[in-house]
Amino acid sequence: MTERPTDLSSFPSYRKSRLSLFSARKFALMASVVAGLGVAAYGLSPSNGPVDLFSSPAHAQVANEVSKVARPIGFADIVERVKPSVISVKVNINEKVAKDDSGNDDDSPFQPGSPMERFFRRFGGQDGIPGLRGNGRRAITGQGSGFFISADGFAVTNNHVVDGASKVEVTTDDGKTYSAKVIGTDQRTDVALIKVEGGSNFPFAKLADGKPRIGDWVLAVGNPFGLGGTVTAGIVSAMGRDIGNGPYDDFIQIDAPVNKGNSGGPAFNVDGDVVGVNTAIYSPSGGSVGIAFSIPASTVKSVVAQLKDKGSVSRGWIGVQIQPVTQDIADSLGMKKAEGALVAEPQASGPAAKAGIESGDVITSVNGESVKDARELARTIGGLAPGTAVKLNVLHKGQEKAIDLTLGKLPDTIEAKADTGNDNSGPTRGTDVPKLGLTVAPANSVAGAGKEGVVVTEVDPKSAAAERGFKEGDVILEVAGKNVSSAGDVRDALAAAKNDNKNSVLMRVKSGGQSRFVAVPIAKG
Structure with missing residues (x-):
């Protein structure tokens, strides 16, 4: 007869000992968790004083191993240092009610249908229309962000935040409100310089000297949806982004969440320096999807210097329509690489035409520095002062030649386009x-x-x-x-x-x- 194993669970003493074992394991596990959090714990004992339960050699070994594990990096120290330099910007704009082709009010400072105009409607600038006034004008209240760049109250924001403003007020991180005036704006880069009145010792931020690298941490600080002092974190996602706003596009792409009202706010690196000014987002929904664009600090520096000096920006100009050299175009011209800027048409009285540059020429370098593409040529020439003498290397009908010319001044307004029209009076078969x-x-x-x-x-x-x-x-x-x-x-x-x-x-x-x-x-x- 086979002897059956005894079921010890039926005995009260076994159940009690099993429960005690379970409790002991549970307590040990809980103690390990608490120890991992670095919390001192004490148990009860018959003695009058507390007994440290985590002073065993085993716990000492565990604590030693935990201390070797890298802890998550926090940004609190950086934020504490830079956040006081960031301001919320509120503007009042009185403007005539303009109607677009669909009969809708058009309050955007950008060209209708342009990428920046679409960004404007979803992202920055004016936010809210209290109502129309009797004289056919309306008061628009807008909110944005900015940051001090000097102790005496100079601050940077976006052009589209303060464009056309009749009144500008800023609120600092400590809740104080000040009046400000617009010193100058630059629509081509969307940078504006304002001066805050009523103080002489404002905390200010430093514009970074170098370029960030893809993958670097960035902190965006600003006033999204009127919620001043908001901090978000992300990384540099890409460099040199062209969003179709113009030849000076050279944006830093970041994935730190930014939203409507963040316009003009800074993007800080981990050293606490401003690497970019947040100006636009890509968003099918109108909210943050992790693709935002910042104006590089190097661009802001050069623009702000001119705005502070004379209230406007002057750029060099050679007077040509240019386009990229694609691989097909390079093959057609017998070029080995698809580089440089192809001159589509020189302006009749511009410096390039006077110097002998013709349609079909490819500008390959400026002052000995190679030109990668058309956008780089525009930025290089635009970064030089009018009146500067430059040397261009040009591929002309398959032959390299050097051309010396003096830069003109980029016109403030775009000249009227020639009428090539599609106004055909009657069908033409051809x-x-x-x-x-x-x-x-x-x-x-x-x-x-x-x-x-x-x-x-x-x-x-x-x-x-x-x-x-x-x-x-x-x-x-x-x-x-x-x-x-x-x-x-x-x-x-x-x-x-x-x-x-x-x-x-x-x-x-x-x-x-x-x-x-x-x-x-x-x-x-």
Whole structure:
């Protein structure tokens, strides 16, 4: 007969001992957790004094191991030091009620439909419309952020925060409110300098000397949704971002959460220096999705220096329309690398035209420094003062040459665009250019198209030309460096390029008053 094992759980003494063992393990586990938190704990004992339960050799070993583990880095010390330099900015703007094409009020300081105009509506600047006044004007209250850059009250914010402001007030970190006046603004970089009145010993921040690296920590401090003194943390996500606002785009992308009202606030590094001024976000929803853009400290420094000195910014200018050199364009020009800035059209009376620069030239360096692309050329020239003498290296019809010129001053306003118009009085069929998928007609035969070149009257939607953005009304001025005035000229230029074993042909096209070069592949056969 097989002997069955005895079920000890039925005995009260076993259950009691098991419970005691469980309790002991539970208490030991709890003690370990508490020990990991560094909390001193005491138990009860028959003696009159407390007994330290965590003084055993085992606990000492555990504590020693825990002390070796790296603890999370906090930002409290940095925030405590830099936060007093950040201000909340409140503005009042009295402006006429303007209507856009849809009949809606338009209170944006940017061009309708531009990327910054879309950012403005979702992110910064004016926030709230109390109502209309009897004289057809309305009072707009806006909120933004800023920061002191000197003890005597100079502070930086965004142009779009204070643009057109009739009254500016700032609230400091300690809750005090001061009046401020706008010293100067720069719409091209969205930087503004204001002067806070009523104090002489304001805590201020330092603009960083060097550039941040991708992956560096950043702290955004500002006034989102009117909640002043808000701090968020993130990292530098990318550098040199172009958001389509203009040739001076060179934004730092960060993922620290910023929202409406953060405009003009600083992004600090872990040294407590300002690496950027928060100006815009990318947001399909209107709230933070972790993609924000900051103006680099180096840009802010140069702009603020001029605003403080004379209230405005003067930039160097050579007077050319430029575009990037794509790989297709580089191949068409016989260039080994797709670098430099392609001159689409020099302005008639500009410094470049006077110095002999022509359409189709590629500017490859300025004062011996290589030019990576068109945006870099614009920033380099714009960073120099008008009247500065510069030396440009240019690729002209396949040959390198050096050109010396003196910079002019970048005009404050954009000149009126030439009318290439699509105002065709009556249908114009034109002549097919089958190897391109285009139908063209002499420009002088189409009303509003001008006297030079051939106007595109039809585009095959499946053609290479359509893929490269050709549309009806575009005017083709040159093909492979030769002026064209008829479909026959276009076909001859294509045939010559094909005989030279070219894979693509470069065309100079005018569209909407702007010239550009387009490399179009040549169909074989």
